[in-house]
Amino acid sequence: MTDTMKAVVLERFGSYDAFALREVPVPAVGPRQVRVRVHATAINPLDYQIRRGDYVDYVPLPAIIGHDVSGVVEEKGPDVSGFEIGDEVYYTPKIFGGPGSYAEQHVADVDLIARKPRNISHLEAASLTLVGGTIWEALVTRAQLAVHETILIHGGAGGVGTVAIQLAKAMGARVITTARSSNHEFVRSLGADEVIDHTADDYVSSVADLTQGHGVDVVFDTIGGDTLTKSPLALADAGRVVSIVDIAQPQNLIEAWGKNAAYHFVFTRQNRGKLDALTNLVGRGLIKPVIGAVLPLARIGEAHELLEAGSSRGLRGKVAIDVVGQTVELPTQPILG
Numbered sequence: 001m002t003d004t005m006k007a008v009v010l011e012r013f014g015s016y017d018a019f020a021l022r023e024v025p026v027p028a029v030g031p032r033q034v035r036v037r038v039h040a041t042a043i044n045p046l047d048y049q050i051r052r053g054d055y056v057d058y059v060p061l062p063a064i065i066g067h068d069v070s071g072v073v074e075e076k077g078p079d080v081s082g083f084e085i086g087d088e089v090y091y092t093p094k095i096f097g098g099p100g101s102y103a104e105q106h107v108a109d110v111d112l113i114a115r116k117p118r119n120i121s122h123l124e125a126a127s128l129t130l131v132g133g134t135i136w137e138a139l140v141t142r143a144q145l146a147v148h149e150t151i152l153i154h155g156g157a158g159g160v161g162t163v164a165i166q167l168a169k170a171m172g173a174r175v176i177t178t179a180r181s182s183n184h185e186f187v188r189s190l191g192a193d194e195v196i197d198h199t200a201d202d203y204v205s206s207v208a209d210l211t212q213g214h215g216v217d218v219v220f221d222t223i224g225g226d227t228l229t230k231s232p233l234a235l236a237d238a239g240r241v242v243s244i245v246d247i248a249q250p251q252n253l254i255e256a257w258g259k260n261a262a263y264h265f266v267f268t269r270q271n272r273g274k275l276d277a278l279t280n281l282v283g284r285g286l287i288k289p290v291i292g293a294v295l296p297l298a299r300i301g302e303a304h305e306l307l308e309a310g311s312s313r314g315l316r317g318k319v320a321i322d323v324v325g326q327t328v329e330l331p332t333q334p335i336l337g
Contacts, residue, residue: 002026007103008300010063013053016301019102024064027099027107034083034110035075039122041101042068043300043307043319044130044159049246051304058096066101067092069108070116070125071323080110088116090125092133092270101126102300104323114275117282123327124289127318128163132278132287134268135164138220138242139171140277142264147172149217152207152234156192157183157311159318160222160244162290165190170286173218176210178203186316190290207234215259221245228263232256242266290317294329297321306330 004023012018029035049055050065059065070090073083083089091113093100099107116125139145151168155161156177168175169191178198179187187195196206207216215236221227224245231241232255241256242264256263281287292315295303300321307319314331 005104006297007064007099008066008297009102010051010059010061010065012061013051013056015052016305018051019301021298024103026105029075029077029107030109031077031079032110033077033107034073034080034089034113035105035107036069036071036089036113037074038069038071038101038104038106038323040068040070040126040323041066041297041321042127042130042159043303043321044068045307046095046130048304048308054246055096064099064101064103066103067095067130068126069093069101069106069129070122071106074105076110083110083113088118088122089113090116090122090129091272091275092129092268095268095270102297102321104297111272112270114272114279117279119283119285120289123291123294123320123322127159127289127291127320128278128282128287129270129275130268131160131163131318133270133274134244134266135160135167136274136277137268138244138264138266139164139167139218142266143218143220143240143242145171145173145218148174150174150176150211150236151218151220152203152216153177153192153220153222154198154203154227155179155222156187156190156195157316158222159290159292159307161187162190162317163287164220164222165192166287167281170281176207176216180311183311183316204230204233211236215239218242224248226251228253229255232259232261235259235261238262240264244268291320291329292317292331293319294322294327295319296326296328297323299328 221243228251
């Protein structure tokens with residue numbers, strides 16, 4: 001092993017050109033840590049929020065960011081048991097707790113890592129770690145979504161929505177989601193029972209029609225805006241709203257009182273248990289990661305730009321990064337509304 005590795009370093013807060021590919025030292029491995037050869041990582045909204053300066057107090061520069069790893073264990077500390085050299089693993093690095101995943105190698109506490117599902121690629125596995133853990137926290141731990149309940153998932157064709165639809169269906173729920181018309185067939189293929197065209201229809205009235213006025217038991221907010229204010233209008237009595245989006249402006253929640261609604265705000269905390277549960281579902285074919293684009297490590301800035309442009313570029317699912325190769329796959333489907 002060499003003492004250095006290639007990594008994409010965030011040198012300043014700003015636009016897509018704020019990154020630089022550098023040779024940096026490989027971190028040392030502690031007693032209960034492993035060093036992983038990173039095969040793939042992925043891009044999340046949290047990544048571009050950090051890049052543009054939303055978390056300046058938490059990320060000292062220069063920094064290696066990134067929150068998804070899929071790779072192979074190459075070294076382990078003396079107190080590590082349960083994992084061996086050569087094991088394929090996937091995990092989310094400690095958020096705001098050290099170097100991230102935009103690098104050829106990564107060192108992580110053994111308690112964070114899980115065995116990669118055997119039936120998916122490293123690119124697919126890397127696209128699932130932060131998203132999957134967040135969705136598990138949102139739907140299972142917080143919302144406690146139950147069999148035969150109805151959930152409204154905003155942004156069904158996005159990186160979070162594509163997995164949320166599949167998890168909700170695996171839990172036995174009826175799934176209503178929002179998506180532009182060109183993505184309706186796609187989200188139905190993931191398991192959505194009903195789809196609302198958010199570009200043409202008001203989702204509150206559409207939910208009322210689809211539920212005969214009863215409303216949904218859970219709203220999963222992945223888009224922000226006025227969703228927290230409008231969600232109670234689509235909720236059944238004692239419904240739950242779970243949001244994973246930063247709240248930039250004050251929200252009027254007066255309507256929530258009349259519904260006895262519960263609100264949950266999720267900033268995920270990773271652990272092996274969530275990933276092991278997801279691995280089981282992936283292995284059974286109940287969840288299949290959706291990758292909408294792949295770029296190599298040196299093109300991280302372009303990957304950020306693609307994710308921020310989102311559906312306007314025809315992106316479905318996640319943007320993954322091939323760390324060991326030079327794969328380039330970009331969205332090809334037309335934007336039809």
